[in-house]
Amino acid sequence: MLTRTCRSLHDTLACRLLKGTVSVNRVYLSSFQSFIYHDHERIFYLRDFSYQPTLYSDNHKPSSLPTPNAWEAGKTVMKILRDAPNIVACHLPALWPAAFPPKELRASLACMERLERIDIATVTHHYADVLRDIPSSLRAVQLDFFDQGDFCRDPTPFLRNHRATIRELSLCAVELTGRLAPFPLVRVLALKKVHVVGSGSILMRLFPNAVEVTINGVYPYSGVNACSRLSAYRDFRNQQSVLDVTPAERLQSWGRLRRVRGGSALEVHWLGFRSPVLHLDLSIPKHFYGSITLVLQYAQPRWLTLRMPDPDCMPPSLEVDPPAPSNRSRDLTHLIVRIPRGNCSHCGLKGVFNRLDRLLESSSSISHVLLELYSEPSDKGSAGDQVFELMAKEVDECHGEYVRLLGQTVPSLRRVFLDVEDIGFKAWERVSEPPDWREWSEDVGRTLVVAEMDSR
Numbered sequence: 001m002l003t004r005t006c007r008s009l010h011d012t013l014a015c016r017l018l019k020g021t022v023s024v025n026r027v028y029l030s031s032f033q034s035f036i037y038h039d040h041e042r043i044f045y046l047r048d049f050s051y052q053p054t055l056y057s058d059n060h061k062p063s064s065l066p067t068p069n070a071w072e073a074g075k076t077v078m079k080i081l082r083d084a085p086n087i088v089a090c091h092l093p094a095l096w097p098a099a100f101p102p103k104e105l106r107a108s109l110a111c112m113e114r115l116e117r118i119d120i121a122t123v124t125h126h127y128a129d130v131l132r133d134i135p136s137s138l139r140a141v142q143l144d145f146f147d148q149g150d151f152c153r154d155p156t157p158f159l160r161n162h163r164a165t166i167r168e169l170s171l172c173a174v175e176l177t178g179r180l181a182p183f184p185l186v187r188v189l190a191l192k193k194v195h196v197v198g199s200g201s202i203l204m205r206l207f208p209n210a211v212e213v214t215i216n217g218v219y220p221y222s223g224v225n226a227c228s229r230l231s232a233y234r235d236f237r238n239q240q241s242v243l244d245v246t247p248a249e250r251l252q253s254w255g256r257l258r259r260v261r262g263g264s265a266l267e268v269h270w271l272g273f274r275s276p277v278l279h280l281d282l283s284i285p286k287h288f289y290g291s292i293t294l295v296l297q298y299a300q301p302r303w304l305t306l307r308m309p310d311p312d313c314m315p316p317s318l319e320v321d322p323p324a325p326s327n328r329s330r331d332l333t334h335l336i337v338r339i340p341r342g343n344c345s346h347c348g349l350k351g352v353f354n355r356l357d358r359l360l361e362s363s364s365s366i367s368h369v370l371l372e373l374y375s376e377p378s379d380k381g382s383a384g385d386q387v388f389e390l391m392a393k394e395v396d397e398c399h400g401e402y403v404r405l406l407g408q409t410v411p412s413l414r415r416v417f418l419d420v421e422d423i424g425f426k427a428w429e430r431v432s433e434p435p436d437w438r439e440w441s442e443d444v445g446r447t448l449v450v451a452e453m454d455s456r
Contacts, residue, residue, distance in 0.1 A: 073099065077092075077100075078100065078104055081109065083111075085114065086113070086114050087112055087115060089115070089117035090117070091118075092118075093119075094122055095121070095123065097124075102126050106127075106129060106130045106131075106132065109131065109134050110134060112134060112135075113135050115136045115138065117141075119141075119142040120142070122144065122145075122146040123143050123145045123146060124146050129158075131158055131162065132160075137165035138166055140169075141159065141166055141168070141169055142169075142170035142171075143155060143159075144173070145173040146173075153173055153174045155171055155174045164184065165185060166183055167186060168186070168187065168189075169186050169188070169190070170190040170191075171190070171192070171194060172191075172192040172194075176194060176196050176197070176202060176206065177196075177198065177202070178197070180206055182206050182207070183206060187209060189210045189213045190214040190215075191214070191216070191218050192215075192216045193217045194218045195219070196219065199220070199272065200220075200271035200272045200273070201272060203271065204252055204273060208255070209255075211256050211257065211259070212259040212261070213259070214261040214262045215267055215268070216263055217263075219270070220270065252274060259277060259278060259279045259280075259281075260277055260279075260280050261279075262282075264283045264291075265282045265285065265294075265295050266291045268295050268299070269291050269295050273298065275299070276300040277300070279302070279305070280295070280304050281305040281307075282304075282305065283306075284309075284314075284315065286313055292315050293315065293318070293319075296332070297320040302334065303333070304335050305337075305338065306338070307338045307339075310339065310340070311339055311343070311355045314355045314359050315359060317358075317362050318360065319362035319363070332365055333366060333367045333368065334368045336369075336370045337372065338372045339372070340373070341391060342378060344373060345387045345390070345391070348390070349394040349398060349402070352371065352373070353402035356369070356371065357405060357409050360413075363412070366410050367412050368415045368417075369416050370449065372421075373419070373421065375422050391423060395423050395424045400428055400439055403416045407430060414429065414430050415428065415429050416437075417445060417449055419449075424442070425442045425445060426442070427444065427445025427446075427449070
């Protein structure tokens, strides 16, 4: 309000605020519009300053929110885009033709001469050419397609003009086929709810230079019957045949790959890559925990994160044979195990450590273990009070006895961290004189964890 009566204050705030991230909720869009367009002579703050802000246009779905309504909000956002050629990143989380007419949005984006990153959600086929006229070279694109049942969500029209420059790509609810042209510069890839027509090797061909891959719901689809898409993932999760395929018959090298995150071990096994990676982050399917050994045999990570629904899903062993024909195998040194805290009540902290001990029994290289027991919404409230108190008591009384037993099983073990969300954090380190385990304070322990994570 003050900026409407004091020009010097307006000038000072405009040049400062618009140099950073600008997040605009529809509730405040009118005030933001008045601030920006307070004086037509001051529009140069948008057009001429060499700032590099990110525009977040939030909450444009029809609702009972105060004016401006969603349609007016869409027009305002597009006007701001046209008047702000120096914006380098833009986030549009809710698009639909009534509020953001495709042709008008395309024209607005065409004015953004320095745009490098764009994130669009609820994408439909109406916006297939919306990125076509952007004059700059997009480096990061995130497209989250609107779920329209069996509608074939082909990302090709959206990405065609920027395929050769994109380095970070995130796709949700799309279909990928062997007909697509490769994306040679993509280094960071995220795929969610993706149908792959054919084998997992298609991803290696499309993204040959990927360094970091995150997957969540990537599975095969024959492409024959559109009605089968809905049940394809359920069928895939229940297919023992995925595990029965002889890996050597289908594995290919994914040369630059360093990190694989998310997804189940079953999904990663289906991808079929033979490439040593630095960090592997997987969830273990409840009925297919044996799939983890198949993945480890060919991924050979130094860091391994295992996410599991309960302690009983912990694999019996991490021992694998080195992949043929080579007899060399990269050593697994760091293990992170993540389990919902509430699902450990039947065995307690002691039971979790006993299962961890069996898991590491055949390991000769593990030096660091982090056990994370995280809370879920169901853990809160009176229903979980008794379980919470029992776990809190176990953590409080845990002074290294479980760790000493673990150290006897794994001579290479050097540090053990226990992080129980909402309850406590503990850290132990093996010392030589006298031979024992030293318990660190929480501050020191967390510092050690951060240092380890940064070293990846």
